[in-house]
Each structure stands twice: as C-alpha cells, then as structure tokens.
Amino acid sequence: MKPLRIYAVAYLIFLYAPIALLPLFAFNDGTIIAFPLQGFTTKWFAELSGNKALLSAVGNSLFIAAMTAIFATLLGICAARAGAMADFPGKRGIIGFVMLPLVLPEIIVATSLLIIMRQVLGLDLSNWTVIAAHVLICMPFSIAILNGAFQNLDPALEEAALDLGENRWSAFRLVILPLVMPGIISSLLISFTISLDEFIIAFFLTGTNPTMPVYIWGLLRFPGQLPVVMALGTILVTLSILLLALAEYFRRRGLARAGVTDSGGFL
Amino acid sequence: MSTLISLSQVEKYYGDYHALRGIDLEIRSGEFFSLLGPSGCGKTTLLRTIAGFEGVSGGAIRIDGKDMAGVPPNLRPTNMVFQSYAIFPHLSVAENVAFGLRRSGLSKTDKARAVTEALEMVGLGGFGKRAAHALSGGQRQRVALARALILKPKVLLLDEPLSALDKKMREQMQVELIKLQRQVGITFILVTHDQEEALVMSDRIAVMFDGEIGQMADPETLYRRPASRRVAEFIGQMNFLQARIVDDAGASLMLEVAGLGRTRVEASQATADARTGACVVGLRPETLGILFEGEAPRLGQEVIDAVVDEVVYYGDMTYYHVHIPGVAEPLKLSMKNITGRPVLDIGTSTRVAWDPRALVLLGG
Ligand SMILES: Nc1ncnc2c1ncn2[C@@H]1O[C@H](COP(=O)(O)OP(=O)(O)OP(=O)(O)O)[C@@H](O)[C@H]1O
Ligand SMILES: [Mg+2]
Numbered sequence: 001m002k003p004l005r006i007y008a009v010a011y012l013i014f015l016y017a018p019i020a021l022l023p024l025f026a027f028n029d030g031t032i033i034a035f036p037l038q039g040f041t042t043k044w045f046a047e048l049s050g051n052k053a054l055l056s057a058v059g060n061s062l063f064i065a066a067m068t069a070i071f072a073t074l075l076g077i078c079a080a081r082a083g084a085m086a087d088f089p090g091k092r093g094i095i096g097f098v099m100l101p102l103v104l105p106e107i108i109v110a111t112s113l114l115i116i117m118r119q120v121l122g123l124d125l126s127n128w129t130v131i132a133a134h135v136l137i138c139m140p141f142s143i144a145i146l147n148g149a150f151q152n153l154d155p156a157l158e159e160a161a162l163d164l165g166e167n168r169w170s171a172f173r174l175v176i177l178p179l180v181m182p183g184i185i186s187s188l189l190i191s192f193t194i195s196l197d198e199f200i201i202a203f204f205l206t207g208t209n210p211t212m213p214v215y216i217w218g219l220l221r222f223p224g225q226l227p228v229v230m231a232l233g234t235i236l237v238t239l240s241i242l243l244l245a246l247a248e249y250f251r252r253r254g255l256a257r258a259g260v261t262d263s264g265g266f267l
Numbered sequence: 268m269s270t271l272i273s274l275s276q277v278e279k280y281y282g283d284y285h286a287l288r289g290i291d292l293e294i295r296s297g298e299f300f301s302l303l304g305p306s307g308c309g310k311t312t313l314l315r316t317i318a319g320f321e322g323v324s325g326g327a328i329r330i331d332g333k334d335m336a337g338v339p340p341n342l343r344p345t346n347m348v349f350q351s352y353a354i355f356p357h358l359s360v361a362e363n364v365a366f367g368l369r370r371s372g373l374s375k376t377d378k379a380r381a382v383t384e385a386l387e388m389v390g391l392g393g394f395g396k397r398a399a400h401a402l403s404g405g406q407r408q409r410v411a412l413a414r415a416l417i418l419k420p421k422v423l424l425l426d427e428p429l430s431a432l433d434k435k436m437r438e439q440m441q442v443e444l445i446k447l448q449r450q451v452g453i454t455f456i457l458v459t460h461d462q463e464e465a466l467v468m469s470d471r472i473a474v475m476f477d478g479e480i481g482q483m484a485d486p487e488t489l490y491r492r493p494a495s496r497r498v499a500e501f502i503g504q505m506n507f508l509q510a511r512i513v514d515d516a517g518a519s520l521m522l523e524v525a526g527l528g529r530t531r532v533e534a535s536q537a538t539a540d541a542r543t544g545a546c547v548v549g550l551r552p553e554t555l556g557i558l559f560e561g562e563a564p565r566l567g568q569e570v571i572d573a574v575v576d577e578v579v580y581y582g583d584m585t586y587y588h589v590h591i592p593g594v595a596e597p598l599k600l601s602m603k604n605i606t607g608r609p610v611l612d613i614g615t616s617t618r619v620a621w622d623p624r625a626l627v628l629l630g631g
C-alpha cells in the first residue's frame with residue numbers, strides 16, 4: 001500500500017507541478033523564470049492585451065476552435081445516430097475507422113494532411129485547412145460522447161413520437177434532440193478545447209496567420225517574452241479547465257435525465 | 268359488430284427467422300382483443316406490424332377497410348401504449364399528453380381542456396404540471412394511456428402494459444382498463460403473456476405459439492374447450508390422461524380413458540384431430556371433487572377411488588394431488604374450504620367424483 005501511495009503522490013506532482021508554475025510566474029515581477037520570486041505584478045497581463053499579433057492569433061484560434069466544434073459535433077451526431085440504429089453491414093468496421101484518429105500520432109496526421117492539401121489538392125493553407133484537420137481529430141471524441149447519449153435513449157421514445165403523428169424529422173427534433181442536447185453541448189465544449197490548444201497540426205497547416213499555440217511557440221525564442229507566455233498560459237489553462245468541467249457537467253446531466261447510471265466518459 | 272381490423276396471411280421474416288406464419292385475424296370494432304402467448308411467440312411483432320413499426324413480409328393488413336401497406340405509423344388510425352411507456356422525460360405530464368395534439372389545429376384552450384379531460388379520465392387529475400420522470404410506474408402507465416387516448420384512435424394497441432407493475436397495482440389497473448375501454452368504446456388490442464390477465468380482460472383472445480395462432484375464441488370457450496393440448500397446457504391447469512376412442516358414433520364417442528375406464532362424450536367435446544389420431548383426455552382440476560364423509564356424487568358424476576399424494580393449503584382453497592389406480596401421474600384437483608370440510612392428510616384413501624361432460628378430448 002505504501003509504495004503505491006508514494007507513487008500516486010509523485011505522479012500527481014510530476015503531472016501538475018509544471019502547470020502550477022504557470023500562474024506563479026505569470027504574476028512574478030521579473031523577466032527571468034527562476035526562484036526566488038520577485039514580487040507580485042499584473043503587468044504581463046497588461047502587456048498581453050497590448051500585443052496586436054498575439055490578439056490576432058487568439059482570434060484565429062477561437063474562430064478555428066468554434067468552427068471545429070460545430071463541424072465535429074454535427075458529423076458526430078450523424079455517426080452516433082447511425083451507430084445507435086439497427087445494425088447495417090460493416091457498421092463495426094466503419095465506426096472503428098472513424099475512431100482511428102484517436103490513436104494515430106498527430107505528427108503523421110499533420111504530415112500526410114499537409115501533403116494531401118498542398119500537393120494533391122493544391123489548396124492554399126488557411127484557417128480552413130486547420131479546421132478540416134481539427135475536425136478529423138476531434139470527431140472520435142465527439143462520437144464517443146454522443147454515442148453514450150444516443151445509446152442511452154429508449155428507442156420506444158422515437159416510436160412513440162411517430163405514433164403520435166410526428167414524422168421522422170419532427171420526432172428527432174422534438175424528442176431525440178432535447179434528450180441528447182447535454183451530450184451535444186459536452187461534445188461542442190470538448191472539441192473546442194482540443195482544437196484551441198492543438199499545436200502540431202496547426203503548426204503544419206496554418207497559413208500566414210498563426211494560431212495561438214503556434215504564435216506562443218514563436219515567442220519562446222525571445223526570453224524577455226516568457227512571462228507574457230506564462231500569463232497567456234494561465235488564462236488558457238483556466239479556460240480549458242472551465243470548459244472541460246462544463247462539458248462533464250452536461251454529460252452527467254444528460255445521463256441523469258435519461259435515468260441511467262454513469263458508465264465511462266473522459267473525466 | 269363490424270370488422271375493424273383484418274389480417275390475412277400475414278408473414279414476417281427477420282432475416283431467416285420466421286416470426287409470423289400466415290396470421291389470419293379479424294378484430295371487431297369496439298372489442299377488447301388480446302394476443303396471448305409465451306415469450307418469443309411473436310405477439311409484439313404482430314402488434315408492431317399493425318401499428319406500422321414493422322413492415323410485413325407477406326399478406327395484408329386492413330384497418331377500417333383500408334390497406335395499410337406502406338402507410339407509416341403516424342398516418343394509421345392506431346395509437347400505442349409501449350411496454351416501457353416511453354414517456355418523454357423532458358416534458359411535463361401535461362406536455363406529454365398534449366404531444367399528439369400538436370398537429371390537430373386545436374386552439375390553446377381547447378387543447379388544455381382536452382388534456383385535463385384525458386388526465387381525469389385516467390385518474391390523474393391535477394398531475395399536469397408534474398415532471399414526467401418523477402412519476403411512479405402506475406402513474407407513467409396512466410400518462411401513456413391518456414397520451415394515446417387523447418387522439419381518439421380507432422384502435423389502441425397495448426404491449427404488456429401491466430407487466431412492470433406489482434401484483435396489486437396490476438389487478439387494479441386491469442379493472443380500470445376494462446372500465447376505460449367500455450367508457451371510450453375504442454377497440455383495444457392487448458399483448459400479454461399472462462393468461463389470467465387475458466381471461467379477465469378480453470372479449471376475445473388469440474393464443475399464439477411460434478408465430479402462429481393456436482386458437483382464437485372468447486375466454487370461456489378458450490378455457491373450457493381448448494383446441495389443442497398446447498392451448499390447454501398454456502391456459503390454466505389441466506390433467507391429461509391417455510385415452511382411446513373405442514367407438515365413434517358421429518354425434519357421440521365412446522372412450523377408454525386410463526384410470527377412469529369407459530365413458531361416453533359428446534362430439535363437441537372432441538377436437539377434429541383427436542378423432543383421427545392419437546388422443547388424450549383433459550380434465551380441469553376444479554371439475555374434479557373429493558367426496559368427503561357423507562357427500563354423494565351429483566347427477567351425472569362418476570366416482571373413482573384415490574389416495575391423497577400431496578396437499579397444498581391456500582386458505583380459501585386446498586389443492587390436492589391424488590393417485591388413482593393405473594395412472595402414474597397424480598391428478599391435480601382443487602377444493603373450496605367450506606365450513607365442515609376437513610383438510611385431508613397425505614396418504615388418506617378417499618373417493619373422487621368426476622364429470623364426463625367436463626372432459627375434453629384432444630389430439631396428441
Ligand atoms: N428486430 C428483430 N430482429 C430480429 N429478430 C427479432 C426482432 N424482433 C423480434 N425478433 C424475434 O422474433 C421473435 C418474436 O419476437 P416478439 O418480440 O414478437 O416476441 P413476444 O411474443 O413479444 O415475446 P415477449 O413476451 O418476450 O415480449 C423472437 O424470437 C425475437 O427474437
Ligand atoms: Mg413482447
């Protein structure tokens with residue numbers, strides 16, 4: 001028992017200590033990232049808000065994340081719905097194929113996408129190429145979440161709506177959609193978060209306007225800018241935690257509504 | 268009464284599995300009709316083909332004279348009460364009940380009135396504002412009923428609506444359902460695997476086995492004149508004794524029954540297949556009676572010697588198993604515990620009265 005506990009504590013420190021350092025140095029009054037701390041300041045945050053290039057990178061990232069969330073979730077809804085319906089030939093194979101990006105190394109995905117988009121399709125790199133790639137890697141998460149939401153539904157609910165005079169589409173809109181809505185919101189938030197801080201693919205596929213992680217990476221060459229990066233990192237971590245917590249909240253609420261016990265999920 | 272639903276030679280395949288085999292059925296308008304059968308015999312499948320959730324692989328379904336081929340559930344004059352009730356969990360009770368009125372074109376006040384009426388009809392007056400997921404099983408069942416009945420369908424389809432309720436609640440709902448059906452005059456088709464429920468509630472019952480209808484009749488005929496050994500075994504308790512037709516005189520038959528000896532029965536007591544092949548005699552436990560001290564057989568009854576093999580005391584009734592000479596299986600019989608009647612001990616020698624008019628001759 002003892003060694004296990006020590007291992008667990010060490011593991012948690014190893015995992016979270018670096019993140020805890022972010023806010024520490026973001027509020028530290030000194031350009032050098034080292035102890036001892038020099039005093040409290042918020043000037044890095046002020047500097048952050050004055051940096052035009054950075055703000056535009058943030059804007060890019062938010063746009064890409066929002067679009068990715070919407071597309072990944074829409075496609076996820078279709079896939080999860082198909083998955084929850086009766087068996088069709090090759091169903092397992094297809095679902096497995098869609099989930100594949102979950103385990104593919106991102107660097108491979110990024111390289112092959114770059115080749116396809118530039119060499120094969122001849123597209124110019126832009127926010128949209130990043131969005132396309134992000135949709136690809138967010139889809140498995142979206143499907144995993146939505147699968148849960150759709151499979152927890154009693155198929156008789158949809159039939160009851162049909163029986164009471166609705167057609168397939170209105171039955172979906174009036175009964176299925178409200179009941180899987182928590183799952184949809186959860187999927188939107190998770191996709192958004194994944195896209196927002198994704199680096200490798202964005203680095204390969206971004207056009208002339210870098211995304212925020214790519215821009216931060218660029219900043220690292222200038223040691224004087226490090227505290228600003230820390231400040232930005234602090235904001236990002238806070239935002240990510242907030243969004244993930246929200247996503248989990250909605251996922252659980254969905255389960256409670258469907259009247260089932262928790263089985264899985266990411267958090 | 269006129270025919271409302273007619274099925275002719277309805278077939279249903281799930282892949283290779285033959286779920287419905289040539290179903291012929293006529294259901295009359297205003298009738299309380301039950302589909303009864305063991306698990307997996309195709310009751311739900313048959314109900315769902317009538318509702319339109321499953322297409323048929325062959326044959327035709329007509330409702331009110333119209334062929335239902337290709338007509339989706341929302342355009343059929345049927346409504347369904349699902350086994351799981353399928354109450355919409357995100358809506359209130361009133362919103363659930365009003366769901367089917369969305370396309371009715373009624374004004375808001377008319378809708379509200381209809382909802383109130385429907386809820387009162389099922390005994391849920393004042394429950395409209397409750398959240399649907401916070402209801403008990405019995406209440407959900409009532410909401411499902413109100414939601415289906417508010418559309419005034421020609422046919423209400425009920426798939427094992429009482430199976431999720433406890434015994435007491437189930438018996439109460441049986442009575443309420445019968446009353447409700449008489450009140451609204453809508454044709455009810457009830458699916459159940461509970462023979463008692465079917466007998467209590469129905470005007471007519473179709474007993475199904477393996478995708479086929481074994482017998483279709485009113486409850487009394489079904490009970491007293493089962494059409495086959497299978498039906499007889501499925502409905503209530505039945506004693507079976509090996510038998511042989513000694514003489515077939517057309518209107519009556521002379522039988523040689525194991526343990527009971529020779530006896531003459533009416534032709535109406537025998538099924539057609541029993542008269543041509545191997546046969547058994549069926550006797551209901553309540554048609555047999557122990558003759559206690561000082562009791563004499565009634566007119567027409569015959570008497571045999573028996574030994575008590577097993578006694579089960581139920582308060583109002585006592586169930587006996589008795590051995591009769593020449594038969595290995597004991598006979599089951601039940602006696603009312605009227606005042607002055609003792610409960611016999613195992614091993615007691617006694618006499619049992621039986622009535623030739625109560626037996627049925629079945630193939631098998
Ligand atoms: N969608 C389906 N696909 C394949 N087989 C099915 C399907 N639905 C039903 N079956 C099969 O058809 C047969 C009849 O099923 P059905 O549900 O009608 O039985 P049931 O009489 O209602 O039984 P229960 O009393 O258990 O509800 C069963 O053997 C079942 O496995
Ligand atoms: Mg069934």
